Amino acid sequence: MKAITMKKSLFSLTLVSMAVLAGCSTMPQSTTLDHARTDYHNAQANPQVVKLAPLQLKDAGEALDRANAAQTSKEDVKVVDSLAYVAKQKIALAQETALRKNAELAVSNAAAERNQQQLQARTNEADQANMKAAVAQQDVEQIAAELDVANAITQQQQLDLNAKTAEANQARQQTANAEANAAQDQANLAAMQAQLNELNAKQTPRGMVITLGDVLFDTNQAHLKSGGARNVQKLAEFLKRYPQRKVLIEGFTDSVGSNSSNQALSEQRANAVSMALTDMSVGRDRVSTKGYGEAYAVASNDNASGRQLNRRVEIMLSDENGNIAPR
């Protein structure tokens, strides 16, 4: 199309040149043709006309060619004028056609723009509605999440409270048990203390010691007298009641007589007490004996009362594990 237009343009220019060359003084000039050429030149330079009215422009070009040809063949100026007039009107027709099509395009563009605007407006409304719904949904989810957290915290607090209550109950129970145990221990200790008191037991660095005086034995004899037997009976009952306790029975004499006879006598007296305990059902494994003769005197052997204190049997009570500290 462009090539054709260019060719036509060149052709027209050529015709113009020829017209100028051929324009001898005798030849009458058509001003209408001049106008038509100018109009055609303008129309060709207008891209809208070229694009929107190509058929009309071609038709106008052909009309102009006919006018130019008439001019070249030196036809009557009225004939040239008439042909140029027709060409001019056809050029105007091409321009009007371009304007009309432009206006029609504007109509359809505006309609399309309205449709687009309405669509956009509806899309915006829908978007806004969706956004509102999304925001509302988010709010709901947020509240639900907060509720979950609050429930979880409440549940944890309930669990903590339950645990603390259980701990408190346990502590109370333990305290009560401890108090009960302490009371029991106290009672046991009091009972044992009372029995030890009855046996005239004394606390020494080696443990509890029960001393049986020589009044329980006849002079130079190892048989327990009946009073001594009652004391041994109390000891046997104590040992039955506290079966974890053991006893070491130690015999002593005063300094009267030979060492060997005193040694033998101290052993015999310790054995007499041991046998008495055995007779009262105290196990042999819980009773041991030892004689020390005249050693470990507790008083002076220079007078009668001192010697009487030295003639004795001491019974060492073990601790709760059966241990007795050595002398």
Added chain:
Amino acid sequence: MVGCASVAPPTAQIAVSKAAVAHAGSAATTEFAPVELQSAKDKLARAEQAMVKEDYALARQLAEEAQADARLAEAKSETAQAQKAARDSQDASRVLRDEINRKAQ
């Protein structure tokens, strides 16, 4: 050369021009391109007179001019109507745009 007896009568051209003038002679053309329409009618009348005088060359010239005038008149009328429609349509678009903007605020 003008009015030479060897020129044949442009009967077909006269008919075509008559049809073109008749086609262009609507109320809209009268409103939007009265000058061109009137020119077409005058030239057609003169072409018919030339036919009667057997001046067939002149008759052909006038008939062709009348046809060109009639076509241009019609085109101008159509263009004017299309431009009016474009303005109306653009006005409608502007009104709609304003309305949508008001709603959005």
